[in-house]
Amino acid sequence: MLLSVVQAHAQDRGPPPALNVPVRCHIGADCFVQNYVDVDPGSGMQDFACGRLTYDGHKGVDFRLTDLAAMRRGVTVVAAAAGTVTRTRDGVADVSIRQSGRAPEGKEAGNAVVIDHGNGWETQYSHLLQGSVTVRPGDRVEAGRPLGRIGLSGNTEFPHVDFGVRRAGQGIDPYTGRVIGTTAQDSPALPAPALPACNSDGGIPIGALWSDQARRTLVYRPSALLGAGLARETPKADTARDGGYGQPLPAGPGPLGVWVELMGGRRGDAVTVEAIGPNGQRLHRLTGTVPRPLAVLFINADIRPPNADPWPTGVYRVMVTLRHEGETVLQEERRVELR
Template sequence: MIRTTAALTLALALPAGAFDFAQPIACTLGRDCHIQNHFDRDPGPGAADVACGHLTYDGHDGTDFALPDLAAMQAGVAVLAAAPGTVRGVRNGMPDIRVTDPAAPPLEGRDCGNGVAIDHGDGWETQYCHLRQGSLTVAPGDRVAAGQQIGLVGLSGNTEFPHVHLAIRKDGVALDPFAPDPASACGAAPQDTLWADPIAYDPFGFTGAGFATDIPLFDAIKAGLPSPATLPADAPALVIWAAYFGPRTGDQLTLAITGPGGEVIRETLTIDRTQAQAFRAIGKRQPPGGWPAGRYDGAVTMTRDGQLLGEQSLSVTIP
């Protein structure tokens, strides 16, 4: 679903006695999941991720591996133990609901939602938050192997989107797996990380794109709005939309549709504010006599300072 061309691997020196951690989610970064929030490297009231970017918030003490929409969560995506160890604690009974939903129960200190804590020995611990209600497959005292499923990605606790929050601690101190030296500032030269396999820092990515007959609601996109394979010739409009994470003020988003008779619509939009997630859409009303039959191709690109950040391509047929 996601294709991204800009990626940097950033890190710093490892603390003594460190070992490797595996990706804690069964998905492919840049295709069907992404990192929405990184560890906050700013020691003050501000926030900065490992690359001095905005993919974090003040005090965020982990890494958020996110799914593109609720449909992906409902299909079931496994949360995996990042390293071998012993399960220290679990919670499994909180509902999957956005924290801002009026029906959400009070957190009462349970911001992690459904979660698992694993002791890896020598002062190392990992915590996995926001798991799906009833999905946990481990109990306190269980021994787990690296890569073993411990639950499913959910929407429990203090969250607005489906993801697993991975926190890594050494002797009670939370560490950034991309830059584990607590004293280091953001943007330092890459060296070692806590990852068993390299994980790229991606400043931007598309989480979805599609055709529609009207401008969709963002809530529908976040629920998992499918792009149709066909549209009727009498569709009131032909719309192309794109959803993405990490947009920054000044980025350039281009959306275009080309049909049997040539270009239907093309527009380049300047992003007017930095956000965590967003979407945009453009469209054209039905022409007299309806839409010509044939294939319609959509193309979406995002650039920053003249450099391509990501692109999407899609198609729909009008019989």
């Protein structure tokens, strides 16, 4: 997925840039870190906080949107630090590999931008929206300069930007400051502490490359509610991910379904989904257990109206609770109006 390789030189020993958040969205509300760098140097997978928000060999940080509707509305990707643009690509279509089967050969990063920050340090912003790239090679950019928008181009299944950091051509984990694939006993890119304990409170290690402001924003979130709502049919994952279950929905007779999409469910987590009518009556309650670690979990169910009556107008609530080892780690609701 690299667009360029910087050769190692003796002079490439300067300090790293302090990295700001590379997206203009509310982390933890309308965008999320779906995947971190895989810090397991072997065949396993583990993120910097000893969680499983990654996959084997992943070398970047994936900032994802909730659905394709959010992508179409537009979310800006910005330079994480000042530097000079060295490479760009645009013109790759925004198509999930679920539909295409694979990314175009040699264009796995999709539409992308690479910025040189000096002293061998560079950042890469991949999977940008087709036609959104606003910079060209040779442009000098400051931190926060818009580069493009989050897209679905290249080797991807969901709208996100893959943010990568390199020094002298070697991938660096911005959360630890280490060369990817190494441990504290290997030769680190920077002095860094041992990996955080598995009961991490969301703090970012001292050796991280993030700025102070980014540290406060990018606290570790092992789970998140990507979306929830109602549909006038048995809910389908693809339709929900395309933003197809908007509101208001039509009231009256006919089927009604409830759907939820969660990120980062851990094995054994208890999930509860409740649908509450406009009069406060519970219409549906579903409980279950996450069978294995899952990047994304989609839940759906049909709801039958009492006595086969038409659905009344008003505001309905979908309430979602996620518990890990008895502790409530997520409790949110989404409201849907039926007219």
